[in-house]
Amino acid sequence: MNRRNRSIFYVLLFLTVASHLWVVGSSFTAWLLLALQFLLYPQLAYGVALRSADQRKAEHRNQLLDGFWAGCWMAGLGFPLWISFTMFAGACLHMVVFYGLRGLPMVVGAMGLGAGLVIASGNWSGVHFETDLRTTLLSMLSLTLFFVTYALDGYRRAMYQHRSEMKLRAQVEEIRALQARLYEQTMSDPLTGLLNRRHLEKALPSAIASAQVEGRELALLMVDIDHFKNINDQHGHDVGDEVLKSLALIMKAAVRSDELVYRYGGEEFVIVLPDCPADLAARRAEQLRRRFMECPVGLGEASINATLSCGISVYPEHGAVGRELLRSADAALYRAKANGRNRSELFASTPGQFDRQPLDEAAGAAGDRPA
Incomplete structure (x- = not known):
């Protein structure tokens, strides 16, 4: 599930950031980093987690890296408002779903670390909040689709759990009915019914x-x-x-x-x-x-x-x-x-x-x- 959600969201972010890079006329290096980060990285993160002895721990590390890389891109792009908000909201949702409210300070810390390293390295050109209309719309679309994807996963899990609970309840009732019949059989005479x-x-x-x-x-x-x-x-x-x-x-x-x-x-x-x-x-x-x-x-x-x-x-x-x-x-x-x-x-x-x-x-x- 994480692989699918991360891959979908990163593809949407790729299109959004690519639109912004096109508008500002970024260098080949920025485009290369964009492709590595948003197209290749999600599959590498999945492969590492899949081969890990503790997959939950590995995925937790991947989620912190997601926040770290998001902070790097936010600072490197100059904190464009819609792109930054989309990355922040996506990372927060991902962490809270798996770790509850304690995931919020984790992701904020990871983003802050990434942004701080980029700023400290001098590889940024100040703050540029504005984005063009196309990039803004792509940010909105990315965030909306990501939320819908997560909500759909939650709905499917809830329905699966509901069906499982109903099935389990039916099995429990069947067991109780069987126990009642068995008890009745042990307490009654099969010939006369007395x-x-x-x-x-x-x-x-x-x-x-x-x-x-x-x-x-x-x-x-x-x-x-x-x-x-x-x-x-x-x-x-x-x-x-x-x-x-x-x-x-x-x-x-x-x-x-x-x-x-x-x-x-x-x-x-x-x-x-x-x-x-x-x-x-x-x-x-x-x-x-x-x-x-x-x-x-x-x-x-x-x-x-x-x-x-x-x-x-x-x-x-x-x-x-x-x-x-x-x-x-x-x-x-x-x-x-x-x-x-x-x-x-x-x-x-x-x-x-x-x-x-x-x-x-x-x-x-x-x-x-x-x-």
Whole structure:
């Protein structure tokens, strides 16, 4: 970028100074120095910087030399106003872009050194502020084009940075979305779409803590599909999966927004019911049991009816922490299985409470192992 900008500006300065030299009738030596300075020097400066071990340091040296040579030409020409202003403004812009405000004293010092050496050597003929109209217009044109070139570079860099930032932002959002999806996958059951046991272990302590702060009860239902192994053995695992998904849909439809449904493992499910006393939890469990029993799962042209058993525990009566509540609900579920399945049981309740004679298992339930 510096090579291009320096080359363009120096060509414009060459035309401007050449116009002035033509008007004042300068010598061949002045013309030769003009060509060396404004046409050859920019390429030499680029070559030196390109081969330097520290290119930034080399370019900094080149920028100081630009100021030094500008000071020499300004003094040698007698400080023509428009030419001097064009050189000074160009050198200042170049330094400030790369070094901030600290570049101003640097370039002023370099120009002063160059002008001072020319004046001290006696190779100048005093001050000649005036320039002819053509040279003045060329100075204006040179300065304008140089500013436009730098502004265009700045615009392109800003747009490139903006696009890069937008691209980076999009990548960050994509990563966040991916992380959210991965987190959701780690916290949900892929078959039923319900939250999984890992999520329950994180969420249940918070739910209990909220219940404690608010002085409210919290119910936990542990649900298990009756004879699920037989369903898999007789009808295949695909049908078993459909039974699981059917129950998941029924449970999701039966809970409020602040209630959570989990697939605890296998055919076991857990429902967390905030602000729910024991009697209400028992009614909710019975509603769920009946709804599942009354919704057969399609099996080709036929259908299969499955039932569930449910164990109920309530905070704080049946446990002060999540582990205790789960253990109590599991014990209640075991008793529901032992008492004939297709029923709900409250932990430590009086035998027979919430009992319901199974519709299709009364005859053979007593000899079966709870499952």
